[in-house]
Amino acid sequence: MTKTKVKPEEIILSFQTKFPGGITQSRIERRTSGTMKTEFIHLWLHVDKKIFKEVVKHLFTFDPSPHFAVSSGYDLRDTIELVYHFSLFYGTRGDELSLNMTVALPKSDPVIETITDIIPGALIAEQEKQEMLGVKILGIPKDTRVFIADDFPKGIYPWRRDETGPEKLVRNLHEAEK
């Protein structure tokens, strides 16, 4: 399997051409490490929710097997943002590019499509986002809790920062132990 490294600028351009207006923000983070100042690149994209899955599919045009590391997610009060972390072009020394894709979901309708049909390894990360943030993953093949115990109250999401967050449970903890 041969992988041809594509420059981050070209990746952004390719996305912008294919999905006009779909990439709302992009940032290329260049850093170096070691005494030889070996450069590495982290690419950050903000992607519109509507085209998110198409964007993930488009990754395969750059790398036949993009690696999905994990997805992060946090509550910004009005929206929930998910950050999908991918690595492209691994396998050749120094070529790897980290691609972080942020998708904003409105709090009123936090729904996003699954990517497990394209990348089966994303299952646990998607299950985790459902139970921790209360987002709904459409088409997830295994719709069960993964880290949180089954007897944990329904409708409480540990990573939320609103009334559905875990604060109430935390404050009550010391009282329960008395």
Add this chain to the structure above:
Amino acid sequence: MKTTSKTTYQIPIGPIHPALKEPVSFTFEIDGERIVNVDVHLGFVHRSIEWAGTKRNLVQLLYLAERICGICSYCHPMALALAVERASSIQVPDRAEYLRVIHAELERIGSHILWAGVAAHEIGFDSVLFLTWQIRETVLDLTEYLTGNRITKGITMIGGVRRDITPEMVPRIHETLQFLKSQMEKLHHVMLDDTTIQLRCRDCGVLTKEDALSLCAVGPTTRASGVRKDVRLDQPYFAFGDLDFDYITPDLLTSEVRGDVYDRIVVRLLEIKQSVDLIEQCLDRMPAGDIVAEPKITALLAALKKVTGEGIGRMEAPRGEVFHYVKLTGSDFPYYWKVRAPTYNNILPWVPMLLGQQIADIPIIAASIDPCMSCTNRVTIVHKSQPSMVDGEQLHRLSIEKTRRLLR
């Protein structure tokens, strides 16, 4: 004549080991001796560390991260430090980059040797367990000599490391490395040339390259299936970009990739050698200079308090890529912290590895991805609605009996 219908039965295994972030329980569906289906359950002792992290400042957080895992007690805080350094554009001094490599590789050696012992124990070779853990003891002694601690090392600091390696300490490091080199040949011979180990581990728990790629496996698990993936090389961090080394896949030694348990042993043993070599290179090339960008913790915290941004920290832990993400919003505490330990990604590959295998192979296959496998504490066999208990001892005995049968 009375006909009998084939029925399968279920064996739940686990829970689990509290030291892992992902404690694991399996439900196996068994047909005779063969596994026909596997379901994996996680999270039995989820401790909400990510949530707790948002109630601490970034330096306090390092010490919390250190306690995520007892074996990767260096990788987690260091990945967090990398994420914070990138979010806040802190430049790490050159000497610290080398010191960071030395500690990372020392941890890898300790972890891989520990794993080799556990793997041998799973198939009934307890003498190898004692041999390997005796070797590991010297690694722990060296860790204590360099950091002051054997397990939770307390060496990480944002922008560098907390302790230097002075010229007087170097001979002691070389002494341990020489000892390791002399023992490695013995260990290679014991683990790789043994017929019984080959019988138990060859073509057992196979993970194909396609599965490894699609299920996003990481670390020695994916490299043993022939995937060239190693963050140290793919995207060099610390001083790895300056050092001379290459991807380790099993074909380097056996000239083929089968993706089985044996290949995972090969990869880990070769990586121990590689780590010893990397530490030697570091000692030779390490430049003089500072070991931390900002030695005053209060000044560091005051600077970090003003940072708004996000960053990722990735490093190759002994079991694979460890991934941390932080979001900072100009406050004392991080707004959000995500921890992704390597086993998180190596859970799903367990399924194809275990399908079609025998019950007695469960311990060695489960151990082959290197989770903390004292997980297999208690097993219930539910057969025709009559549950009977099988504890870890009995499961372990089944595994030993299989080895004994092969020895005859």
